[in-house]
Amino acid sequence: MEAGIVGLPNVGKSTLFNALTSSQSAQSANYPFCTIEPNEGIVSVPDERLQRITKYVQPKKVVPAILKLVDIAGIVKGASEGQGLGNKFLSHIREVDAIIQVVRCFEDPDVIHVDGHIDPISDMETIETELMLADIDMLQTALPKAERAARGGDKEAILRVAGIGACLEQLSKDLPLRTLEMDEKERKAINSFGLMTAKPILYIANVDEDDLEGKGELVEKVRQYAAERGTNVVPVCAKLEAEIAELDETDRQEMLDSVGLPEPALHQVARAAYATLGLQSYFTAGVQEVRAWTTPLNATAPEAAGVIHSDMQRGFIRAEVYTLEDLETYKGEKEIREAGKLRVEGKTYIMKDGDICHFRFSV
Structure with a gap:
């Protein structure tokens, strides 16, 4: 990202x-x-939580997002x-x-x-106008090809035509496309255009x-x-x-x-x-390193594991998760386990900003 x-x-x-x-x-x-x-x-990306973690886990290095x-x-x-x-x-x-x-x-x-x-307002409007005009040009150029494919029954092209139409209508109102609520399938069909607004x-x-x-x-x-x-x-x-x-x-x-x-x-x-960018951080904490890893909001545990290595996502078994607050309360991972505060999460778990994790996997 x-x-x-x-x-x-x-x-x-x-x-x-x-x-x-x-x-x-x-x-x-x-x-x-x-x-x-x-x-x-x-x-x-400065994150004071890294320093808080290292009060209880003394690593050889600290790696921010x-x-x-x-x-x-x-x-x-x-x-x-x-x-x-x-x-x-x-x-x-x-x-x-x-x-x-x-x-x-x-x-x-x-x-x-x-x-x-x-x-500054004139400057902001100038940039926004130029990006909207460029998006209009992109969409108008792409529309005839999408319409031809749609007439042939191409389902993806049918969605693309609908998405282009919705975008052009929004831009005709002098509104950037980030303000447009779109059907998710239509949005995916036009993602390749890289629409700037x-x-x-x-x-x-x-x-x-x-x-x-x-x-x-x-x-x-x-x-x-x-x-x-x-x-x-x-x-x-x-x-x-x-x-x-x-x-x-x-x-x-x-x-x-x-x-x-x-x-x-x-x-x-x-x-x-x-x-x-819609990003959040989770942490891994051990004697080798304390590190912040980046995931999109709403990423699943396997997707978060895949940020470390694709094998970890492919062979994901479970995530063992605790919070920084737990660490500060119990002073160590062993004590967190003994207190029953270490959570075991599966493939459907949605990561939360600030989770401290171990991933178990097998390939």
Whole structure:
């Protein structure tokens, strides 16, 4: 699962990406399209539960969950018609599972805005419009072929035609496809199109250093816009976060204290992106390692075991599960077993965020 970072040129996308991935690459030039190919990076997802577990299980290493991010070059008005670098970048967005849109909420005369003025709502609407227009073009192009196959009795094509019709109707109302409730079979029939406005979205408000909590007027506008669309907003000063990311642990904490932040705002971004992707974590805990593993929400125990190794899913027998609260109460797995708190779950068990597991399997 991966998220793509998008936005207009010069809103701080690459600065945010470099900070998130602790990239030490040279800063990009201050002009549109400096990111020619999408950069990819891996981000750890901070989770204080890992440290809580290691109070009772002393492992050789601790491994957090990770998230893959793709930095996609700036989109401009008319991208769906080939303006700027156009469809080349739109195609990169089709390949990701969720969108993180960076919205400029800071003033800086040295950083040129592509439209000449700061208006985060206009920026958000520009991106949404371009993605909707690109989705319309994709659907209209695919429809004739699907209709021909449907006339021949192809059941999959019949579902695809119905799905395309529902999507085009929604887009004709200027509504993104993530707001459309669809029949699940129709949705699966059009999944291969990679429709961009169907993807979940998270907004990052890139703020000034004097508005780290995002209480300014521009951020409030972004929050209202996002709330109307059922999405979340995280305020971040990408410039400051990039500076913090380059420091060692001691200096980093000193800087955080000096600006009144309990943790880097990037930690909030990583967790929010993880949630936007519809992901959750379960843990394995032993002397070799304590590790967070990533599963989609509503994954079954065998599917969760398969994240570790496909053989574990194929030969799944049972999951032995306990909670962090049990561990903190009884101080160890042996004591949890003796207290009768270790649960034995079968193939239909739906994993819960924070489960601590052992999987039994045979192949």
